[in-house]
Amino acid sequence: MREIEYSEVVKAVKDMIMYSGTDLPQDTYDALKQAMEDEKSPVSKEVIRQILENADIAKDEKRPLCQDTGLAVFFVKVGDQVKIKGGLLKDAINEGTEQGYTEGYLRASTCEPFSRANLKDTVGYNLPAIIHFDLVAGDKIDIEYAAKGGGSENVSRARVFPPAAGKEGIIAYVKEVISDAGGNPCPPITIGVGIGGTFEKATISSKHALFRDIGSVNPDPEMAELEETILNEVNKLGIGAMGMGGTKTALAVHIESNPCHIASLPVSVNVQCHSSRHTHITL
Amino acid sequence: MATYNLTTPLSSEDTKMLKAGDTVFLSGTIFTARDAAHKRLVELIEKGEELPFDLEGSVIYFVGPTPPKPGDPIGSAGPTTSYRMDSYSPTMLKHGSKGMIGKGKRNQEVKDACVAYDGIYFGATGGAGALLGKQIKSAEVIAYPELGPEAVRKLEVEKFPVTVINDTYGNDLYQMGREQYEVKD
Numbered sequence: 001m002r003e004i005e006y007s008e009v010v011k012a013v014k015d016m017i018m019y020s021g022t023d024l025p026q027d028t029y030d031a032l033k034q035a036m037e038d039e040k041s042p043v044s045k046e047v048i049r050q051i052l053e054n055a056d057i058a059k060d061e062k063r064p065l066c067q068d069t070g071l072a073v074f075f076v077k078v079g080d081q082v083k084i085k086g087g088l089l090k091d092a093i094n095e096g097t098e099q100g101y102t103e104g105y106l107r108a109s110t111c112e113p114f115s116r117a118n119l120k121d122t123v124g125y126n127l128p129a130i131i132h133f134d135l136v137a138g139d140k141i142d143i144e145y146a147a148k149g150g151g152s153e154n155v156s157r158a159r160v161f162p163p164a165a166g167k168e169g170i171i172a173y174v175k176e177v178i179s180d181a182g183g184n185p186c187p188p189i190t191i192g193v194g195i196g197g198t199f200e201k202a203t204i205s206s207k208h209a210l211f212r213d214i215g216s217v218n219p220d221p222e223m224a225e226l227e228e229t230i231l232n233e234v235n236k237l238g239i240g241a242m243g244m245g246g247t248k249t250a251l252a253v254h255i256e257s258n259p260c261h262i263a264s265l266p267v268s269v270n271v272q273c274h275s276s277r278h279t280h281i282t283l
Numbered sequence: 284m285a286t287y288n289l290t291t292p293l294s295s296e297d298t299k300m301l302k303a304g305d306t307v308f309l310s311g312t313i314f315t316a317r318d319a320a321h322k323r324l325v326e327l328i329e330k331g332e333e334l335p336f337d338l339e340g341s342v343i344y345f346v347g348p349t350p351p352k353p354g355d356p357i358g359s360a361g362p363t364t365s366y367r368m369d370s371y372s373p374t375m376l377k378h379g380s381k382g383m384i385g386k387g388k389r390n391q392e393v394k395d396a397c398v399a400y401d402g403i404y405f406g407a408t409g410g411a412g413a414l415l416g417k418q419i420k421s422a423e424v425i426a427y428p429e430l431g432p433e434a435v436r437k438l439e440v441e442k443f444p445v446t447v448i449n450d451t452y453g454n455d456l457y458q459m460g461r462e463q464y465e466v467k468d
Contacts, residue, residue, distance in 0.1 A: 040464065041460065041463070041464055043284075043304065043446065043456075043460065044460075047408050050408045050411050050414060050444070051408060051410065051411060053411075053414055054408070054410070054411040054412070054413050054414040054415075057413040057414055057417065058359075058412075058413040061413065063352075063358070063359055063412075063413040063416065064349045064358060064359040064412055064413065065359070065410065065412060065413060066359060066361055066409075066410040066411075066412045067346060067347060067348050067349050067358065067359040067360050067361050067363075067412040067416075067432075068347070068361075068363065068410075068412075069349060105349055105350045105351070105352050105358055106349055106350075107347065107348070107349040107350065107358070107432055108431075109347075109432075116318075116319060149410075150363075150364070151363070151364045151386070151387070151409065154364065182387065182388050182457060182461075183386065183387050183388065183406075183409075183457055184364050184366070184386070184387035184388065186386065186409035186410050236465065236466035236467075236468075237461070237465060238460070238461040238462070238463065238464035238465030238466065239461055240460055240461070240464060242386060242406060242408055242409055243386075243387065243388065243406075243457045243460070243461075244406070244446065244448075244456055244457065244460045245456070245457070245459065245460015245461050245462075245463050245464050246460065246464050247464055273409070273410055274410055275410040
């Protein structure tokens with residue numbers, strides 16, 4: 001049994017949050033650069049230019065990429081041969097989250113659902129983090145982190161279709177969700193689609209799909225083809241960067257598909273804004 | 284599509300000159316307010332009480348900035364999604380406000396109020412918080428500090444880049460842009 005110090009996890013999580021807050025991942029940066037070249041609308045082209053300039057400023061001056069520094073979302077794979085020394089893994093992730101948001105001068109956006117009161121104050125508290133645990137074989141802990149902002153999350157949807165809906169139904173549904181969203185989720189976006197499983201499995205899959213690098217190819221050729229079809233269809237909507245009209249509404253569509261019940265076809269769509277802040281580490 | 288440099292407060296003469304799709308570099312004083320602050324401001328207007336700032340010709344920025352780093356006036360400060368302010372904006376425009384800065388579409392009532400009261404809805408680039416924060420030269424909380432990032436702030440801005448989305452003639456850049464680039468099968 002391998003032991004990892006509680007404090008090591010706290011530090012790793014804090015570093016991930018601070019880094020993600022200011023440094024746009026290279027895959028996203030490259031995809032935006034390509035989108036700026038391909039975009040036909042001059043207004044949208046200028047918006048993407050501002051987005052890239054913003055990323056340069058944020059990285060160079062260590063300023064938050066966006067004022068909505070999101071809720072902290074983690075996907076954690078815990079090896080069955082690893083033990084945290086000195087506390088619970090969940091507590092360490094939450095402690096690292098609080099430290100990262102405080103020391104990075106990131107906005108705490110967590111509030112009580114009805115009074116809308118901030119649970120502490122404007123900085124230093126963004127708890128609890130949203131953590132999805134998975135138990136796997138091995139002696140490592142694998143942590144994927146994303147800062148999820150409100151604008152893109154608010155347009156996400158899930159629906160359970162009858163099996164007859166098939167691929168055509170899924171394509172039409174994603175188009176409907178993105179068309180209704182318009183410029184609100186800060187396009188150019190990445191679209192995560194979770195298919196199958198149960199209602200909640202599809203939803204979690206649609207979020208996890210957003211962690212895949214833009215430009216990577218789905219290992220399932222059938223899903224790779226469906227991703228390309230949906231991407232083309234969405235880009236025909238004309239929404240463009242920040243909804244100002246254009247040809248590059250989405251940078252990528254990522255699908256995660258799961259086996260499901262014979263009676264159901266659950267589908268979930270989760271949207272990621274252009275400020276795709278995420279990091280992946282293994283301890 | 285034209286480019287203008289304008290200084291606040293804005294007059295009806297200023298806003299009537301603008302058309303959806305125009306680029307504007309705003310300078311002068313603007314005020315921040317989001318959901319909770321709008322609720323309080325509109326309650327004050329309805330009760331006939333004094334507001335924490337002069338609404339006449341004002342431009343309201345829908346933003347909840349990050350905390351400033353030591354030595355900076357403000358942190359990152361990009362626009363938030365505007366539809367949450369749709370139920371409040373017509374009242375603000377009716378009582379003298381001339382401009383709003385946010386991102387995302389507005390409802391018909393807001394567009395109608397822009398026509399009726401010479402108001403403009405400006406879009407800023409969502410997520411460009413570091414870039415836009417740099418155009419803010421000073422910031423001061425003038426009301427509701429207990430709301431944290433949602434407090435009302437008085438900002439001094441210089442050449443703050445925005446695009447006209449809804450003008451005083453009922454035009455909507457989001458609809459116009461989309462119609463222009465939509466590919467119909």
